[in-house]
Amino acid sequence: MEEVISVRFGSTLRGSAFITLLLSYLAVFLLPLVLGSILYTKTSNIMVDNANRANLAMLEQLRQVMDIKLKDVEQMSQQIAFNSRLQWLMSNTDSPGDQDAYKFVEFVTEHLSRYQNASDYIRDYYVYLSATDTVLLPSAKTTANMLYDRLYRPIGPDFNLWRSRLIDRPHYQDYTPVTYDTPSGKLDTITFVQTLPLGEPNELRGALVILLDMNKVRSMLTQIESAYQSSVFILDRENRLLVGSEQQAQLWERLRLTVPKGGAPYEYQDEGVDKMLLHTESERNGWNYVLIMPKDVYLAKVHTLKNWMMTLLVICLAGGAAAIVYWLHRNYAPLRDVVRALQKEKPGKAALPVNEYEFIRETIRMTMHEERELRHTLSRQAPVIRASFLSRFVRGQVDGSGMTDESLQFMDIRLVSGEFAVILIEIADFSGFSSDSSERQWALVRFIICNVGHDLIREQAWGYAVELDRSRVALLVNFYREERSEDSRMLDGIADKLLPVMEQRFKTNVTIAIGDVHEGVEGVGASYFEALSALDYKMYRDHGAIIRYKDIADADRHYYYPIETEMQLINFTKSGDVDNVDKVIGNLFHAHFTQRRITPDMGRSLCNNMVSTLWKIINPLDPYYSEVFGEAFDPLKELSACLTVDEMQVKIREWFLALCGYLKASRSRGSRPLSDRITQFIEQHYGNELLSLTMIAEQFELTPQYLSALFKKQTGTNLTDYVTRVRIDAAKKLMKNKKLTFMQIANEVGYANDIGFIRVFKKYEGTTPGKYRESL
Structure with missing residues (x-):
């Protein structure tokens, strides 16, 4: 910062008061920052400990709930296993009879059924007696084969393997995850197995099986996972997965030797994501409860605190810096601002003094001299600025809200x-x-x-x-x-x-x-x-x-030039009626510009419409209008150059009267005899295949367009249609001779083949040449 100040104030000027103030403010500013950093470190450690305890407490609560549920299951299993009636049934049913069957039913209804509501985690349970291959359910007696086939078929092992696993070795409160195929669909369970009689490992006569509802356990874990954005799974004392996925079991197998004992959190990285692992072990059954949580979620409150602290730190830095700048500005401004402002004014014209006050005096003297020169220059430019402003002001291009007395006074307005x-x-x-x-x-x-x-x-x-x-x-x-x-x-x-x-x-x-x-x-x-x-x-x-x-302001904003008036002007011009053409034009200008006044825009629009009428007459004469008006005739351009209505009227009147005289002279030169000569030429040469509009035009030294327009104007018939009609009439006369073929007739009347002749004949006569000949 000192370098910046020295650059601003000049290499030979040094503000000792500024440096002293800056150091004192920095000392006051840094002290609370250091204390705040220490407080942040302590608070962060406390919150990390709290996060560890809170997450471990949640996992311990899960373990306690499961221990309570499993305790209920084990108490129920002991009550059933030590039931005297069940002991008698296992000892006296080697060869059962009808009376023994009744004993089974009695045991089911009076003893086994009472445990149906022992726990909401118990889906079902049954007692298997190996001597008679009998299964006793809470509400029925059946066989092992019936149980396997119709009620609970474990996915994987066959019937013999499943049955042998129940009594092939002693089971004492064994829990195993098993999925059954039931009539209602797949059923995921944790199966509890206790061999009977209890405490006799050699003489195994049966087994007690309790099916724990896996969905109940998963539901409890899902609530924890969704609430804490974590993953929870359970393993038995031998580290076999009870609840969870195989991927989680593999992860635990890989990490369990490095995970610290006593519930301390373990940090690791999985696919680039930092995660925290907590686990607790049940003293009752040796089950391991494992919780995996993203580190960001695990330490969310710590991160929140960190963000708040960083935000406060930034605010403190910004606020402290602003306060330092403010107080420096407040206390050092009298010198700093004056030196900065004056040093920007051409300091090269005077040598820099050794202290600020002499520098200020010298620079002020130079600055005032430059200011007087600048004001003098502005005063010379004031008329130009004033003229530009007044030009925009008159056109309405000046915002009145931006006009101040000071700006108007500067422009002498x-x-x-x-x-x-x-x-x-x-x-x-x-x-x-x-x-x-x-x-x-x-x-x-x-x-x-x-x-x-x-x-x-x-x-x-x-x-x-x-x-x-x-x-x-x-x-x-x-x-x-x-x-x-x-x-x-x-x-x-x-x-x-x-x-x-x-x-x-x-x-x-x-x-x-x-x-x-x-x-x-x-x-x-x-x-x-x-x-x-x-x-x-x-x-x-x-x-x-x-x-x-x-x-x-009240001038008419429309003009009257109906189609009837336009047709009159066209007809009078074509017929060469000079007097009526002059009268129509005079009436239009008198009605619009003398009797009443239409707006200039409407006046020019009326004149342009009259020019459009002129072109409607000229167009059929293309390109012969050049004989009247010349090659560079551009009426709209000439009309726009007129400054008054009288000039426009003179121009339009001259154009129409010139065209009127030309058309009248054209008729007097014998246009009608020309059409007669054309018809005579067609009747003499209709049998020529080359007869066409172009050939006829060349014969009479005219353009095809003009020839076609002139013939239709004088005869009312299209020239091509007239040629076709002459040929059809000649063909109809030839058809009376039955010896002539249609090909011969076609060639006689100017067609190259009979196909084209038949098509044209049908178009004009409405029937084919054959049918026409039959009607003769």
Whole structure:
């Protein structure tokens, strides 16, 4: 930080007070950080211990619950095993009779059935007597074969293997995971087996089997797993998996020798994920209960604390740094800010002194000198800035909320009220003032208009003259509030004085358009666009007109040019009726521009529509219209160059009358005799296969398009259809001679084969040549 300060303040200036303050603030700031770090370490260790104890307690609670459930099972097994009636049945049923069968049923109903609700974890239980191969269920007596086939068939071993496993060796409270195939589907159990009689390992006469519901155990484990995002499994005293997956059993087999005793957590890594393993062993039956949890979940609260501590640390660092900067700024600002600000001002012009105060004095002197030069430069640019602002202000491109008294004062602009209006002056011709039309002369004329307009505005109101473009100047009029009733009169007075001054004294023709008076800064743009709309109406007047928006605001915004009028104009032109063509055009312009005034946009649209009518007449003559108007004829371009309605009317009238005279002269040159010669040529040469529109056009030295249009216009028939009709009529005469074949007839009338002839004949006659010949 000291390096940064030295760079900012200069290599020869050193702030000893700043360094002293900085070191003291850092000492105060670092002390609580050190204490906080120590507190965080202690707290983190405590929370890790708490996490270990909490997770181990949860696992111990699971073990205790399972021990209680298994204790109930073992107590039940002892009660059944030591039952006197069961002892008698095992000793006296080597060759059972009917009476012994009754004893079995009596034992089931009076003794065995009472344990059906001993525990919710017990799915079922039964006693197997090997001497008689009898199975005693809580509610029935059956055989081992029936039990295996219809009730509980263990998946894997066959019947003989299953039965031999029950009594091939002594079982004392053995628990084994077994899956049975039952009538209702697969059944996962932990099967408890106790050989009978209890305590006699050599004389095995039967076995007590209790089926524990695996789903109950899994449900309890699932609740723990979902609540703690962990994995729990159970192994018996010989590390065989009772509840869980084979993958978990393999993991335990790999890790069990390295896992510490006494319930201490064991940390390991599985597929790149850090995990924690806890286990506890039941003193009752030696079962191992193992819990595996991701380290992030296991130490979630520790991580939360760490995140909070890191967040607080960052906040403390940021807050402490901000506080240090604030107090440094507060205490050292008088020198730091002044030196920093002054050193940015061209320090190379003066040698750096040895202390801050002399540096400040010298730099201030240099800075004030530079500031005076800068203000002088800005003052020279103020007129340009002012003109640009006024140009945007008149067009409504300035946001009124951003206009401040300070900015207006800088540009030497003053507004006396919120009432504004805009007057537009368009320069039409200044050839009487100067024959030179250079940019210099244009600038001079604009300068004259601005000065005259400015003086006229200041006689009665307040405002400014603004140059907008090459031929247009705007007068921004700002009215005094006490004279609002005279606003319109003032605008008329300015225009009435400005127009004769420019025409008589400066020999310059101008058109003046006046917008309405509006309230507020936003109203300036509205008045400008109103004046711009009024300026378009100069097309109705000669130069030197004053057009007020209020006078043209109610102008018609539609024109009347129906299809009937257009057809009259087309027909009169085609027939060469000059008088009626002139009358129709005159009536249209008189109705729209004399009797009533349509808007300039509508006026130009009407003229464009009349040009469209002209093209409708010209198009069939293509390309012979060039004989009338020339190759470069572009009526829309010529029309857009017209400045007044009278010029537009003259142009349109000339075009229609010229076309009318041309069409009239064309008919007088003998168009009808030409069509007669064409028909005569077709009747003489219809048998020629090469007869076509192109051949006929070449014969008469005309283009195919013009020939086709002219023939149809004079005869009302398409030329190609006429040729086909002549050939069909000739073929019908030849068909009377039955000796001629259709191929011969086709060749006679100009077809290359009979297929084309038959197709054309059917199209025009509605029947085939064969049927037609039969009807003769």
